[in-house]
Amino acid sequence: MTGRNTKTKRALLAALNSSNIPMSVSELVKKLHVNKTTIYRELASFIEEGSISEVDFSDGQKRYELTPDGHHHHAVCMDCKAVVELEIEPIIKKLEQNVIKQSGFMLRKHQIEFFGVCRDCA
Ligand SMILES: [Zn+2]
Numbered sequence: 001m002t003g004r005n006t007k008t009k010r011a012l013l014a015a016l017n018s019s020n021i022p023m024s025v026s027e028l029v030k031k032l033h034v035n036k037t038t039i040y041r042e043l044a045s046f047i048e049e050g051s052i053s054e055v056d057f058s059d060g061q062k063r064y065e066l067t068p069d070g071h072h073h074h075a076v077c078m079d080c081k082a083v084v085e086l087e088i089e090p091i092i093k094k095l096e097q098n099v100i101k102q103s104g105f106m107l108r109k110h111q112i113e114f115f116g117v118c119r120d121c122a
């Protein structure tokens with residue numbers, strides 16, 4: 001691994017760590033001053049090892065966040081874009097068993113986010 005790559009990896013992890021909501025690639029490009037291709041390449045290797053997860057808040061761009069303890073789900077405010085991390089993975093696991101039963105599929109991933117209006121915006 002070259003020194004330059006290590007620096008980008010560290011900067012990427014630091015940027016995601018300092019943000020309290022998942023970041024898009026364009027936000028990461030702005031923050032790190034490196035090109036998209038580099039960001040995607042670095043993200044791909046972290047995603048493969050599981051320390052970063054991709055999330056989709058249905059707003060046309062994928063977002064990324066640190067997930068050292070495994071991925072999790074979110075509630076997203078449709079007004080102010082506030083994001084709350086949920087602890088519902090055990091329930092989701094049960095849901096998956098039901099999905100496997102109904103579909104006979106080998107599941108690889110699931111993508112479940114919740115959208116509404118937060119207390120401040122209600
Ligand atoms: Zn809100």
Ligand SMILES: [Zn+2]
Pocket residue numbers: 071072073089092110
């Ligand atoms: Zn999950």
